[in-house]
Amino acid sequence: ISACLVGSEMCIRDRYKVIEHPYPDEEERSVYGLLTTTLVDNAGNRIILLTQEIYDLLFYFNWFISNSVELLNQNTPKYFPDGGSISERIRKFLNQVNDDDKWEIVEENNQYDKYYDYSMSHSYFDSLKGRADKCIKFPRSIYLGLNTKYEISMFAEEDLKRKIKFEHWVHEFDLPEFIKFAEIEYNKIISNPNGHNEISLKKYF
Numbered sequence: 001i002s003a004c005l006v007g008s009e010m011c012i013r014d015r016y017k018v019i020e021h022p023y024p025d026e027e028e029r030s031v032y033g034l035l036t037t038t039l040v041d042n043a044g045n046r047i048i049l050l051t052q053e054i055y056d057l058l059f060y061f062n063w064f065i066s067n068s069v070e071l072l073n074q075n076t077p078k079y080f081p082d083g084g085s086i087s088e089r090i091r092k093f094l095n096q097v098n099d100d101d102k103w104e105i106v107e108e109n110n111q112y113d114k115y116y117d118y119s120m121s122h123s124y125f126d127s128l129k130g131r132a133d134k135c136i137k138f139p140r141s142i143y144l145g146l147n148t149k150y151e152i153s154m155f156a157e158e159d160l161k162r163k164i165k166f167e168h169w170v171h172e173f174d175l176p177e178f179i180k181f182a183e184i185e186y187n188k189i190i191s192n193p194n195g196h197n198e199i200s201l202k203k204y205f
Contacts, residue, residue: 030056031189035128039171048169050142055128061186063127068179070121076147077118079111085153085170086122086143090115119143124152150175 017034035055039048064071081092093115097106106112120126124142144152153170 029058031058033057035060050124051128053128057189058186060127061182061189064179064182065186067121070118071145071179072150072176074118074121074146076145077114079109079114085151085155085168086145086147087141087153087155087170088168089147090119090143091141091155144175146175 032054034052035057036052037050039050076086076089079093080089081096083089084092093111097112122143122145124144141156142152142154144150147153149172151170151172154167156165156167
């Protein structure tokens, strides 16, 4: 399955392969598979590997459906510092949380609790909580949503102790269309969980 935006140069690609359920006694309905998510250019060359792990595919696609209202309509909160991508503005806000001189303002306006609610519906990491593996190879601080335009972005500050290098990137993309495809894939798996060996889902930036 693929869809392309005119004049685009980048796309996000989800590939998944359904596997045997690792937890057959699990009561909650789930379908596990190897999910590979990458940012690629128009020629299909991989630019960034976001994740390549085993996850609950129903959880993954349903996350986009369940949070679609917030993802499509909730602009970046005004209490986030101005300027930059969603991820960068969140990093600036969290730096304020750790600043004793600014913490009082954050606390008085209940901003941290509001940030937490925002993060739960906009952090790409939260779409992957249905993972089967305990070890997750996934970049930090990736967010998506409305920031004047729809975007997916990452911002990580350098941390020598944790061996984290500075990394920042941001790409605009058609989030409404991506959510439509997520709903299609979710319904396909629900109707026939063993009927898909491999699906390629593209969304061009």
